[in-house]
Amino acid sequence: MTLLKLATRRPTIRPNPLWLSAVAFLVLACASWAYLLVDSGSGFRELFQSETYQQASDFLGQLAGLDAEGTPAFLQWDKWMETGALAYDTLAMSVLAMGIAGVAALLTFLPAARNVATGELASSASLPSQALYYLLRGLFIFSRGIPELMIAMIVVFAFSPGILAGALALGIHNYGILGKLSAEVVEDLDPRSARALRTSGSSVFQMMAYGILPQALPQFLTYLLYRWEVVIRTTVVVGLVSAGGLGREFLLDMSLFRYTDVALLLIWYLILVVFVDLTTMFMRRLAR
Amino acid sequence: MRPSSASTTSPQASRNPRGDFFRGRGFLTLLLVAALLWSLTSLSWGSSPVHPGGLGSIGQFFQAAIRPDLSAEFLGLVVGSAWKTVAYAVAGICLAVGLGLPLGILASGVLARSPRVKVPGIAGFRFLLGAMRAVHELIWAWFFVAAVGLSPAAAIFALAIPYAGILGRIYADILNDVPDEPLRALRASGASEIKVLLYGRLPMALPDMLSYTFYRFECAIRSAAIMGFVGVGGLGMQIQLSLADLYFDEVWTLLYALVALVLLVDLWSSWVRRYLTS
Numbered sequence: 001m002t003l004l005k006l007a008t009r010r011p012t013i014r015p016n017p018l019w020l021s022a023v024a025f026l027v028l029a030c031a032s033w034a035y036l037l038v039d040s041g042s043g044f045r046e047l048f049q050s051e052t053y054q055q056a057s058d059f060l061g062q063l064a065g066l067d068a069e070g071t072p073a074f075l076q077w078d079k080w081m082e083t084g085a086l087a088y089d090t091l092a093m094s095v096l097a098m099g100i101a102g103v104a105a106l107l108t109f110l111p112a113a114r115n116v117a118t119g120e121l122a123s124s125a126s127l128p129s130q131a132l133y134y135l136l137r138g139l140f141i142f143s144r145g146i147p148e149l150m151i152a153m154i155v156v157f158a159f160s161p162g163i164l165a166g167a168l169a170l171g172i173h174n175y176g177i178l179g180k181l182s183a184e185v186v187e188d189l190d191p192r193s194a195r196a197l198r199t200s201g202s203s204v205f206q207m208m209a210y211g212i213l214p215q216a217l218p219q220f221l222t223y224l225l226y227r228w229e230v231v232i233r234t235t236v237v238v239g240l241v242s243a244g245g246l247g248r249e250f251l252l253d254m255s256l257f258r259y260t261d262v263a264l265l266l267i268w269y270l271i272l273v274v275f276v277d278l279t280t281m282f283m284r285r286l287a288r
Numbered sequence: 289m290r291p292s293s294a295s296t297t298s299p300q301a302s303r304n305p306r307g308d309f310f311r312g313r314g315f316l317t318l319l320l321v322a323a324l325l326w327s328l329t330s331l332s333w334g335s336s337p338v339h340p341g342g343l344g345s346i347g348q349f350f351q352a353a354i355r356p357d358l359s360a361e362f363l364g365l366v367v368g369s370a371w372k373t374v375a376y377a378v379a380g381i382c383l384a385v386g387l388g389l390p391l392g393i394l395a396s397g398v399l400a401r402s403p404r405v406k407v408p409g410i411a412g413f414r415f416l417l418g419a420m421r422a423v424h425e426l427i428w429a430w431f432f433v434a435a436v437g438l439s440p441a442a443a444i445f446a447l448a449i450p451y452a453g454i455l456g457r458i459y460a461d462i463l464n465d466v467p468d469e470p471l472r473a474l475r476a477s478g479a480s481e482i483k484v485l486l487y488g489r490l491p492m493a494l495p496d497m498l499s500y501t502f503y504r505f506e507c508a509i510r511s512a513a514i515m516g517f518v519g520v521g522g523l524g525m526q527i528q529l530s531l532a533d534l535y536f537d538e539v540w541t542l543l544y545a546l547v548a549l550v551l552l553v554d555l556w557s558s559w560v561r562r563y564l565t566s
Contacts, residue, residue, distance in 0.1 A: 017559065017560070017563050018560065018563055018564065021556070021559075021560050025378075028374070028378050029378050029379075029382055031375070032374070032375035032376075032378040032379050032382075033379060033382070035371075035375050036375060036376075036379055036440060036441075036444070039440075041439070041440070042439060042440045042441050043437070043438075043439025043440060043441040043442060044439075044441040046436075046437070046439065046441070047436065047439070047441045047442070047445070052436045055435055055436050055437075056435045056436055058435075059431070059434055059435035060435075088330070089330060092326070092327040092330035093327075093330075095323050095324065095326070095327035096324070096327035096328065096330075096331075099323075099324040099327060099328075141547065141551055142547055144550070145510075145546060145547035145550040145551060146543060146546065146547065147510045147511075147513060147514045147524075149426070149514045149517060149524075150513075150514070150524065150527055150543075153527075153528065153531055154346075154349065154531070157339075157342060157345045157346055157349060158338055158339060158342035158343055158345065158346040159337055159338055159339070159342065160336070160337055160338070160339055160342075162331075162332065162337075163330060163331055164331055164337050165337075167327075221316075233422065233423075233424045234424060236424060236427065237424050237426045237427065237514075240426075240517070250427075254430060254434065266423070266427075269422075269423070269427075270422055270423075273422045274422075283316055283319065286312065286313065286315060286316040286319075287313060287316055
């Protein structure tokens with residue numbers, strides 16, 4: 001029967017969306033490369049010349065402190081202590097950013113889920129809840145679409161430079177990402193336990209607390225930890241603008257050509273990245 | 289995000305013996321709250337966090353949101369710089385795939401059979417990929433500018449290096465997760481490891497790999513935009529210039545363009561991913 005159906009089905013002439021996308025991307029890629037290679041200011045030709053390699057190896061030598069007078073910064077104990085304090089600030093900035101993003105997302109991800117807003121789960125579809133859904137989704141799109149660095153440039157208009165300004169910028173951007181991801185978790189979860197609670201007479205609040213959150217929170221935690229791994233790398237970059245932690249010192253040392261100091265900052269940066277990666281690994285084991 | 293997240297934990301692992309507080313979620317909650325409180329202590333609570341007059345300028349900034357600069361000549365500039373940002377992102381992703389795919393295959397260790405080659409190979413290439421992605425693309429860009437001078441090519445390479453690190457690591461994970469039975473059939477019929485890779489692993493892993501690459505493309509648009517910070521043209525550079533001149537109406541036009549661009553790529557990539565994974 002099914003075979004017969006398959007055999008007699010008329011072939012539908014519909015372009016496969018994957019092929020369409022592949023062709024579109026290829027066209028885009030060709031146009032981009034053509035634009036970049038034809039444009040003489042793009043610097044691809046200059047990048048493949050022997051002087052470039054000379055310059056690059058000179059720069060690496062300066063980072064390693066080969067031709068610098070005096071002791072390189074990464075061999076001086078007091079320099080380690082100074083920049084260690086900045087690394088401590090950077091770590092605090094990343095944790096504060098995740099705190100801001102996490103708390104804000106926890107407070108708003110339920111009304112931003114489509115099945116909650118339309119009353120599929122809560123059976124309380126109302127105009128305000130629908131309006132709140134669109135408002136929150138718009139907020140997620142905006143805070144997600146603008147990079148942290150640009151939010152930081154705007155935040156420092158009002159806030160004094162420092163840890164708080166940087167954490168706020170990082171927090172706003174990651175709020176959008178966490179909010180979207182966790183709202184999607186609620187949209188994808190199994191609605192049966194929530195419906196069962198609702199039909200057996202529990203309130204909306206009870207249904208959220210016992211039917212939705214226990215399913216959604218572990219996934220939320222995974223996303224939070226994953227974002228923290230990303231954020232610790234970005235904190236240094238936001239520090240360039242918000243003048244907090246390692247970023248400020250990085251800006252200063254690069255501008256003053258103190259390259260061995262830059263190398264020391266890079267070492268601290270990598271220590272922070274590894275530390276956060278190990279911590280999240282440990283925390284994931286706890287969450288299981 | 290990583291395709292293999294905690295949703296795949298085995299039922300045995302999720303069962304925590306009750307009473308063992310230091311191995312459970314209660315302890316984790318305590319740790320997270322303690323970390324947040326610790327981060328609050330590092331703030332300077334004495335001074336006011338807000339500038340004198342800072343709230344006024346933020347007010348002006350948000351007022352400009354409803355009247356962005358929509359004059360024809362400025363819109364022309366916006367379209368031009370949006371195209372630059374897209375071109376850098378696309379070129380960066382192309383380079384990142386070209387660099388990340390071979391590195392990812394090497395880091396997955398699927399080409400080697402004897403463990404004497406396999407183990408140091410995996411460790412070495414995984415470490416290389418880790419080092420590439422540990423440093424943020426803007427720091428790479430800055431190093432490129434300091435070492436070889438300012439040019440779009442430098443920004444594209446700076447974008448491609450950390451992205452290749454991420455893509456290579458994910459490619460390696462996906463290639464390792466391919467089911468083994470079809471590969472054993474290939475090996476039994478005498479295929480070399482390269483042929484197993486070409487005719488077995490890669491075709492099976494391709495949908496997941498493409499899907500993740502597309503997700504990264506969306507991130508690349510944002511990353512290409514912030515390259516304006518080191519002086520490379522595009523939306524980020526224009527936003528920075530307009531912010532410095534306090535032309536908030538121009539800033540909003542550019543921000544709307546950037547958000548629209550990111551949203552467009554996001555919709556495209558989620559559309560493609562829906563077809564790839566179903």
